[in-house]
């Protein structure tokens with residue numbers, strides 16, 4: 001197992017105040033609390049209003065992470081924002097976050113697009129950049145306003161997603177041995193159409209017809225996606241443990257991407273582990289894509305489910321189809 005050279009100095013999260021319950025959805029579309037809970041485990045999700053952009057949620061999460069780390073915004077020289085719901089198609093929302101946080105002009109800022117695996121992809125990217133010695137302290141943020149790319153009349157997708165943000169501050173490790181042990185990333189680019197937004201990009205620029213047809217909203221083949229998600233998450237978890245000479249007994253807590261309670265249960269079964277070893281908050285947030293894993297990390301830390309010295313396994317899967325895993329010692 002490698003000695004970490006980069007560690008997480010602080011974490012923070014932000015959830016929009018508006019809670020949208022299954023009962024409210026059931027009043028608007030042909031669904032029920034019972035169906036949603038049985039099939040997904042989701043009971044409620046947060047929805048950001050028009051006054052709260054992806055960058056605003058990112059800023060709130062970043063401020064909380066900086067306060068937790070005891071680091072001033074002026075000390076950050078790298079900002080990576082993982083999102084598939086940027087404020088604008090161009091430029092990167094990371095630049096807007098930089099401005100709102102008052103970070104210096106010498107801060108490198110960019111968005112990273114890896115959907116629900118965005119945080120784990122961002123962890124590898126930001127850690128490598130800090131490890132290079134060219135950057136000292138990084139802010140890695142996952143922030144999503146998925147409510148804006150969901151068709152609220154499509155019951156097969158709208159019940160599953162939510163809005164939110166979370167951030168971590170990364171910096172060089174100290175002598176404690178805490179930090180990022182390893183990351184593994186991959187993608188199934190051949191299965192892109194299982195979860196995507198068909199139009200509105202450069203291959204099909206938006207037209208009145210495409211908008212009327214709802215082609216700028218998320219389309220998903222849930223059943224196929226479910227199977228691939230379980231397989232990819234179990235495989236990447238096994239791979240990273242084996243590569244580092246670890247077994248599941250060495251892991252304190254597994255933090256999977258929060259898409260569906262049943263996906264998490266199926267991954268636990270594949271890994272022959274009890275569900276209690278997994279952190280689950282999908283019931284309260286639904287799927288918040290790139291924000292899902294860092295929100296879970298922040299909640300797990302604050303609720304005492306992560307203790308100093310613990311090794312946590314992060315496991316992600318999302319549109320692309322991307323996947324990834326990471327090992328972090330606290």
Ligand SMILES: CC(C)(COP(=O)(O)OP(=O)(O)OC[C@H]1O[C@@H](n2cnc3c(N)ncnc32)[C@H](O)[C@@H]1OP(=O)(O)O)[C@@H](O)C(=O)NCCC(=O)NCCS
Nearest residue numbers: 031032035039116155156159222223225226259260317318
């Ligand atoms: C979406 C998902 C919850 C659906 O569960 P499922 O057990 O596969 O359900 P199905 O798609 O087979 O649908 C079963 C029935 O429920 C209906 N249904 C779908 N959404 C419904 C809803 N919100 N309320 C009520 N009924 C619904 C379907 O129309 C279907 O009806 P039919 O049998 O008459 O055709 C599940 O496939 C899933 O979670 N997939 C992965 C999604 C995901 O995680 N995406 C993000 C990955 S990062």
